[in-house]
Amino acid sequence: MQNRLEKFRTKLAGMQLDTALITKRENYMYLSGFTGTSANLVITPNKAYLLTDFRYAEQSSKQAPLFEIIQHKQDMNETIMELINSENIRAIGFEDQSVSYSEYEVLAGKLKGTELKGIGPVVDEMRSIKDEQEIEIIAKAVKIADDALMQVLPLIKPGITELDVAAELEYRMKKLGAAGPSFETIVASGLRSSMPHGVASQKKLELGDTITMDFGALYNHYCSDITRTVFLGQPDKRLLDIYNIVLEAQLAAEKGAVRGRTGREVDKIARDIIYGKGFEGKFGHGLGHSLGLEIHENPRLSVGGHKVLENNMAVTVEPGIYVEGLGGVRIEDTIIIRDQTPQILTQAPKEIIIL
Structure with a gap:
């Protein structure tokens, strides 16, 4: 998982980004090891956060030891907004090929002042080469x-x-x-x-x-x-x-x-x-x-x-x-x-x- 995270961060840097929001289930599983059905990842140059709810608090801490686990509020986007503001993030990559337009609108509305940049299938392409x-x-x-x-x-x-x-x-x-x-x-x-x-x-x-x-x-x-x-x-x-x-x-x-x-x-x-x-x-x-x-x-x-x-x-x-x-x-x-x-x-x- 450490190798995957570092490789992903390198790819982000190549896109002039240092932070990304990962929402697709197969991709957050691949980067974190967490297999539950509800989670988002926020990955920065030095930190990795896994946002999930109460049901998966114990499971996520065991499966994703490289991530800081955050139990999100009823609205996960509110917690994402608070985390991004606390990290003073001004631009964040998101999975534009798997996020619906309505989800994007909600996210953009919450993250006013933070630029959203699509990262395409970068994690999917990493997944194409199996270890x-x-x-x-x-x-x-x-x-x-x-x-x-x-x-x-x-x-x-x-x-x-x-x-x-x-x-x-x-x-x-x-x-x-x-x-x-x-x-x-x-x-x-x-x-x-x-x-x-x-x-x-x-x-x-x-x-x-x-x-x-x-x-x-x-x-x-x-x-x-x-x-x-x-x-x-x-x-x-x-x-x-x-x-x-x-x-x-x-x-x-x-x-x-x-x-x-x-x-x-x-x-x-x-x-x-x-x-x-x-x-x-x-x-x-x-x-x-x-x-x-x-x-x-x-x-x-x-x-x-x-x-x-x-x-x-x-x-x-x-x-x-x-x-x-x-x-x-x-x-x-x-x-x-x-x-x-x-x-x-x-x-x-x-x-x-x-x-």
């Missing part, structure tokens, strides 16, 4: 999802619903140590599998169905993300062909996801294979995204992903093909960017599975 402890936690979240899938596959049979499958996945993840799912579980079967984000429904599984499961575990506040597509009974041969194309694209893009390439360049590896097989327009989303304290972080592996990948970024690689009236296939792993050989965290099998 080894973060990678270990994400790897555990990935393993929980892997293990949950392997426990649920034998339970999949005709007559149960997509919601049944989702409930089993989420139950197994919790039994394996997850706090819960890292996002709303997607289970899309049969013709519904052509919908990339077809969240679980009351549809009953039938023989011949394609079943796409996209889910993740939340472990120690970090997310994992996995997609596997399986078949219940013998599927349409066209779907088997699509599966093999998606797998080819996924493996190639995964191998090419190395330090120094842009997200756009990695996306192109998979897109060229899929489009070259005659499925242009059937892979309409980006190849992947970063993840960590949030399920969707930057940088992105997509057509618009111009940021250069760096070591220790955690990203997903998830190409898919979706054909309305037939079905769809997506395969997704969570990986860590390395110099030449990405570290593949997801270990669930990717060969065709017919249940």
Whole structure:
């Protein structure tokens, strides 16, 4: 935490600022260690304050020992104003990309005489490079999802619903140590599998169905993300062909996801294979995204992903093909960017599975 604070202060100095107000939950967690749901940080060149309420007084003092804990009044902005006035602060950076306009108006009204300057995604960008402890936690979240899938596959049979499958996945993840799912579980079967984000429904599984499961575990506040597509009974041969194309694209893009390439360049590896097989327009989303304290972080592996990948970024690689009236296939792993050989965290099998 000390290293993170000092790095953040250095970045602030580069923006001609020495003080910042941090309000986004994932960012105050990252800089302080405090995991409660209500807090603001005020960070100056020499001091670090954590403002929270009575509910979190004890928790914050234990989790954020580098911060002076202040229990705020009923209106947190009043306490922020008093603190800024006591420190004689004339300009303060704020997270303009996560503060709503109405919140900004209230804050500006309270801090008359103090200039508010947006700092953009500076903390989010710091978070994009994971340290080894973060990678270990994400790897555990990935393993929980892997293990949950392997426990649920034998339970999949005709007559149960997509919601049944989702409930089993989420139950197994919790039994394996997850706090819960890292996002709303997607289970899309049969013709519904052509919908990339077809969240679980009351549809009953039938023989011949394609079943796409996209889910993740939340472990120690970090997310994992996995997609596997399986078949219940013998599927349409066209779907088997699509599966093999998606797998080819996924493996190639995964191998090419190395330090120094842009997200756009990695996306192109998979897109060229899929489009070259005659499925242009059937892979309409980006190849992947970063993840960590949030399920969707930057940088992105997509057509618009111009940021250069760096070591220790955690990203997903998830190409898919979706054909309305037939079905769809997506395969997704969570990986860590390395110099030449990405570290593949997801270990669930990717060969065709017919249940």
